[in-house]
Amino acid sequence: MTTLNTDHVQNLIDRFRGEILLPGDTSYNEAREIWNGMFDRKPAIIARCISTSDVISAVNFARSHKLLIAVKGGGHNSAGNAVCDDGMMIDLSLMRRVNVDPQALTARVDGGALLGDADHETQLHGLALSGGIVSHTGVGGLTLGGGFGWISRSQGLSIDNLLSAEVVTANGDLLTASPSDNPDLFWGIRGGGGNFGIVTSFLFRCAPIGNDVYSGMIIKKFENAREYIQFHREYVRTLPDEMTVWMVIRHAPPLPFLSEEVHGKMVVAIPFVWLGDPDKGAELIKPIREATESHGEAIGMNPWVDWQAGFDALNDHGARNYWKSHHIKELSDECLDQILDFAGNMPSDACEVFIPHMEGAPSKVPADETAFAHRKTPFVLNIHTRWEAKSDDEKCIAWARKFHSSTEPYAEGVYVNFLSDEGSARVKDAYTKEVWDRLVQIKRTYDPGNLFRMNQNINPD
């Protein structure tokens, strides 16, 4: 473990408004925890920033002491990049302010805010950010990778609604990134992750969705999964962009609308959100309800904040997680064979196979508009491997890897935010060659020394 010069640390503490934590300090262990329980890393120093000036001080300190930097936004990324061994963890989790301008339909969101923070404030005005589906996910990491959720099919990805950002770069400068200020940086942070600096605040366009949305969940029998998915793969692609229907294959949680004997059984869960007239939504969802037999369903008007937190409990902090993912060109029968085979043999009851439908507004944005490259593929296949005991690591990871390679022939590209620690060659799969080359150029401009490398790294060399 690096031994830091105590005078230098004291200098940092003297000009810092947040907290500086060292091993042994009371909050040190709590601060280094992240969502994925697989990572028990111990930074030499944790800088819990509360302001842009703190972020600049932390970056300058880490650079001048040649410390590896790990930036923690929401700490949710399954690859564990929010915490490092030995270096400096720059923790943004105390920077969670969200300021909404209801006239301009915009929200300025701090770099460490969670999606739940954004929902809480924007919903005061009946507005929403296009973001993800678990309320304790960080807006920071999610947005820098792309960001999709229940309303992105009609509103675009989070990055498609990003108007500007404030970025602290590797040499400690504070830059605005927008279409008119540092447009290359603005292009890069929209899909290139945290490679170019630390975003202290984002300015988003919000969508006026109101406070309640027609939404729900239909639980299909796993016995008829093939028949259902053969219907689903065609039908969802005919739906208007305001309707988002996803698919999750997993063991049934103890949902109140399911009879007890279904709890823990393999099922195909079909959650959906419709932005529009509920009667029209009901009409569009009817064929799904009728497609194959269901165990149960709960459909109706739900407060947006409740819906957004509805999947939190299944994704709480601390469990061991290993994710594998790719975009799927076609849910062909052969691809389905693999999905059903592996899904039928999950190594733990907490695993799930998550298949969101992606087409819509994101696929209408030109491929070179942002660094989020794979906009055309209809589905994502996410293998969420989740378990409790360390002794199950090998079995669970092996299942995910085999499952993933079995579906490779049907895949094209990957979403950078769903990558585990899979090596530098795999990071390139998140981008096309043109996008990758441009990202490398931007990295050379803003971080030629690769100070920000604890991420899905774009190596400037």
Ligand SMILES: Cc1cc2nc3c(=O)[nH]c(=O)nc-3n(C[C@H](O)[C@H](O)[C@H](O)COP(=O)(O)OP(=O)(O)OC[C@H]3O[C@@H](n4cnc5c(N)ncnc54)[C@H](O)[C@@H]3O)c2cc1C
């Ligand atoms: C349960 C769960 C559900 C998810 N659901 C969705 C979903 O619906 N849609 C979706 O698009 N994604 C989803 N994701 C993926 C999610 O987008 C990524 O895990 C994302 O990286 C999380 O961001 P974070 O800030 O919480 O993570 P962190 O682990 O804190 O950060 C992830 C990466 O981003 C960097 N970073 C974070 N904040 C900043 C910042 N302000 N400035 C610079 N760099 C920063 C970090 O250094 C790190 O490299 C989900 C993930 C989980 C675990």
